[in-house]
Amino acid sequence: SLSDRLQQALRKVTGRGSLTETDIETMMREVRLSLLEADVNYKVVKDFTNEVKAKALGERVLKSITPGQQVVKIVFEELKQVMGDEAEGLRFKAQGTTIFMLVGLNGHGKTTHAGKLALYCRRKYNKNPLLVAADVYRPAAIDQLVTIGKQLGIPTFEMGTSYKPEEIVKKALDYAKENKHDLVIIDTAGRFHVNEELMEELKRLKEIAQPDEILLTVDAMTGQDAVNVSQSFHDQLNVTGVILTKLDGDTRGGAALSIRRVTGVPIKFMGLGEKLDQLEIFHPERMASRILG
Amino acid sequence: FESYDKINDELFDELEEIFIMADIGVNTVLELMDQIKSDVRIRNVSSMKEFQSIIIDKIFSIYVKDEIVDTNLNLNDNGLTVILFVGVNGVGKTTSIGKIAYKLKNEGKKVMLAAGDTFRAGAIDQLKIWAERVGCPCITKEPGSDPASVMYEAIQEAKKQNIDVLLCDTAGRLQTKVNLMKELEKVHRVISREVPNAPHETLLVIDATTGQNGMNQAKAFTEATKVTGIVLTKLDGTAKGGIVLAIRNELGTPIKFVTMGEKITDLEYFDIEQYIYGLFS
Numbered sequence: 001s002l003s004d005r006l007q008q009a010l011r012k013v014t015g016r017g018s019l020t021e022t023d024i025e026t027m028m029r030e031v032r033l034s035l036l037e038a039d040v041n042y043k044v045v046k047d048f049t050n051e052v053k054a055k056a057l058g059e060r061v062l063k064s065i066t067p068g069q070q071v072v073k074i075v076f077e078e079l080k081q082v083m084g085d086e087a088e089g090l091r092f093k094a095q096g097t098t099i100f101m102l103v104g105l106n107g108h109g110k111t112t113h114a115g116k117l118a119l120y121c122r123r124k125y126n127k128n129p130l131l132v133a134a135d136v137y138r139p140a141a142i143d144q145l146v147t148i149g150k151q152l153g154i155p156t157f158e159m160g161t162s163y164k165p166e167e168i169v170k171k172a173l174d175y176a177k178e179n180k181h182d183l184v185i186i187d188t189a190g191r192f193h194v195n196e197e198l199m200e201e202l203k204r205l206k207e208i209a210q211p212d213e214i215l216l217t218v219d220a221m222t223g224q225d226a227v228n229v230s231q232s233f234h235d236q237l238n239v240t241g242v243i244l245t246k247l248d249g250d251t252r253g254g255a256a257l258s259i260r261r262v263t264g265v266p267i268k269f270m271g272l273g274e275k276l277d278q279l280e281i282f283h284p285e286r287m288a289s290r291i292l293g
Numbered sequence: 294f295e296s297y298d299k300i301n302d303e304l305f306d307e308l309e310e311i312f313i314m315a316d317i318g319v320n321t322v323l324e325l326m327d328q329i330k331s332d333v334r335i336r337n338v339s340s341m342k343e344f345q346s347i348i349i350d351k352i353f354s355i356y357v358k359d360e361i362v363d364t365n366l367n368l369n370d371n372g373l374t375v376i377l378f379v380g381v382n383g384v385g386k387t388t389s390i391g392k393i394a395y396k397l398k399n400e401g402k403k404v405m406l407a408a409g410d411t412f413r414a415g416a417i418d419q420l421k422i423w424a425e426r427v428g429c430p431c432i433t434k435e436p437g438s439d440p441a442s443v444m445y446e447a448i449q450e451a452k453k454q455n456i457d458v459l460l461c462d463t464a465g466r467l468q469t470k471v472n473l474m475k476e477l478e479k480v481h482r483v484i485s486r487e488v489p490n491a492p493h494e495t496l497l498v499i500d501a502t503t504g505q506n507g508m509n510q511a512k513a514f515t516e517a518t519k520v521t522g523i524v525l526t527k528l529d530g531t532a533k534g535g536i537v538l539a540i541r542n543e544l545g546t547p548i549k550f551v552t553m554g555e556k557i558t559d560l561e562y563f564d565i566e567q568y569i570y571g572l573f574s
């Protein structure tokens with residue numbers, strides 16, 4: 001943990017009275033290494049550590065009898081600040097049909113979280129959700145979502161794989177209106193931010209659906225690339241929220257800090273398992289202590 | 294490197310940044326940087342060309358580790374070969390099985406797939422579609438069946454049909470889930486009991502976007518099933534998957550395949566020179 005590393009680094013220093021700026025620099029190196037091991041982006045680590053250093057000097061860590069502990073406390077406070085306060089809630093329309101669209105890289109958890117969101121919104125907000133299977137590329141993707149819908153007793157709108165996603169979304173919106181669904185959750189195919197053709201498709205889907213939420217689904221074990229991915233998706237689509245998935249593992253999840261820091265997009269939910277009820281509202285303080293390790 | 298005309302601290306910093314951003318991992322990067330810097334100092338290097346060759350050389354030696362690196366699959370010359378695919382959720386196991394089966398079939402092998410993911414929605418259907426694309430049989434049981442029983446039946450059928458290579462799909466699982474890792478150990482045991490020396494390959498599938506957790510994955514899966522090689526997927530993004538170098542450095546696990554797309558042909562045998570080139574492009 002960071003406090004152990006700092007204790008180690010300071011062992012050679014104690015007994016000298018107060019610390020020097022070099023000692024602070026030694027501690028900052030440990031902070032940097034710890035954050036890099038937690039998968040926080042390299043550039044974010046640099047800026048963040050500089051802010052911690054300024055605080056450390058400002059808060060008279062030099063004269064403290066427990067400098068290591070004090071630095072850990074400063075890092076924790078700074079992490080919490082970046083993570084933001086209480087999670088921002090979902091945006092629902094006051095009247096009419098609310099539209100959510102899930103986007104993100106292949107295999108990061110969109111289809112599973114489309115199901116989780118549907119269940120969550122039905123239970124917590126008494127919504128009547130409609131799932132929309134707009135992934136016509138991945139083998140059995142429609143099967144997967146239909147099966148999830150059946151498990152939840154929530155209908156899934158699908159037209160098979162021989163129609164384009166644009167057509168499916170258009171028809172789904174009509175269907176939702178006719179059948180009084182006040183919430184439509186669109187599952188899209190996984191894609192890279194650098195795949196121009198597929199990103200253009202996503203922009204067309206956004207144009208057609210006019211979503212109230214565009215939720216970027218990101219695997220919590222994503223490394224340095226988290227910044228590239230989130231920034232590019234945000235620049236191209238104006239993402240309204242992030243769902244951080246697979247947090248039931250032991251990854252420290254530094255991607256959360258990077259995404260929040262670089263794009264400012266709020267992380268709204270945490271995925272904590274494969275079951276459809278394993279979804280929780282994002283806890284900034286819990287995330288901060290997890291990254292701290 | 295064209296923008297630099299001499300080797301200075303700035304250049305070393307930029308190089309370190311490239312390595313970290315490639316997810317190679319702090320310890321391995323520090324080790325690499327030490328070796329590069331000391332070589333530059335000892336050999337009194339001043340030319341960019343020589344500097345480049347030192348970098349390539351050092352990465353190459355981490356990868357080669359003074360042994361013959363066998364990126365070929367360990368295939369059984371007289372009998373059934375069994376390949377087990379393992380890894381955490383969503384990394385590309387099922388898709389990679391389709392691609393590798395296709396490649397082996399084109400190399401003249403008779404292949405068969407085993408749908409060992411009996412848990413996730415749509416998993417069995419997904420593998421069946423890949424089997425159709427490859428043009429090979431796929432052994433399945435009802436959702437919820439014991440994965441070990443799927444492997445058992447697939448092995449019996451593979452022997453009957455004189456199959457050369459049986460590729461076994463498993464459900465994704467996070468390495469921290471003790472009961473799921475126990476299930477995987479059982480699958481491994483059943484396979485090794487039914488075919489001598491099997492599984493001949495246990496391939497750990499790793500997503501190139503994965504950060505340092507890839508090392509935890511490699512350690513845990515190796516402990517549960519003796520991983521013999523890595524399939525590095527999704528290299529068609531912007532991530533470099535550098536954690537596989539750290540895994541190679543620490544555990545000795547070789548990388549056997551890389552995939553770069555969703556098409557059946559988007560698969561190549563791992564080539565360290567191409568990989569190093571990709572780090573800097």
Ligand SMILES: Nc1nc2c(ncn2[C@@H]2O[C@H](COP(=O)(O)OP(=O)(O)OP(=O)(O)O)[C@@H](O)[C@H]2O)c(=O)[nH]1
Binds near residue numbers: 138270
């Ligand atoms: N342990 C765990 N597994 C998860 C979580 N979310 C999703 N998964 C698993 O991750 C894998 C991929 O999930 P999907 O929902 O298929 O991902 P996707 O983004 O829709 O994938 P593509 O459509 O191929 O891009 C599946 O095995 C899911 O069960 C989570 O929070 N925890």
Ligand SMILES: Nc1nc2c(ncn2[C@@H]2O[C@H](COP(=O)(O)OP(=O)(O)OP(=O)(O)O)[C@@H](O)[C@H]2O)c(=O)[nH]1
Binds near residue numbers: 463
């Ligand atoms: N772009 C790209 N997508 C890939 C690659 N390999 C796999 N995928 C995609 O990643 C997603 C997940 O692939 P799967 O094969 O279902 O992954 P898995 O490991 O079997 O997932 P689980 O069984 O749920 O654990 C799918 O959308 C695949 O098409 C690749 O090299 N490039």
Ligand SMILES: [Mg+2]
Binds near residue numbers: 110112141189190
């Ligand atoms: Mg999906």
Ligand SMILES: [Mg+2]
Binds near residue numbers: 410416462463464
């Ligand atoms: Mg699979």
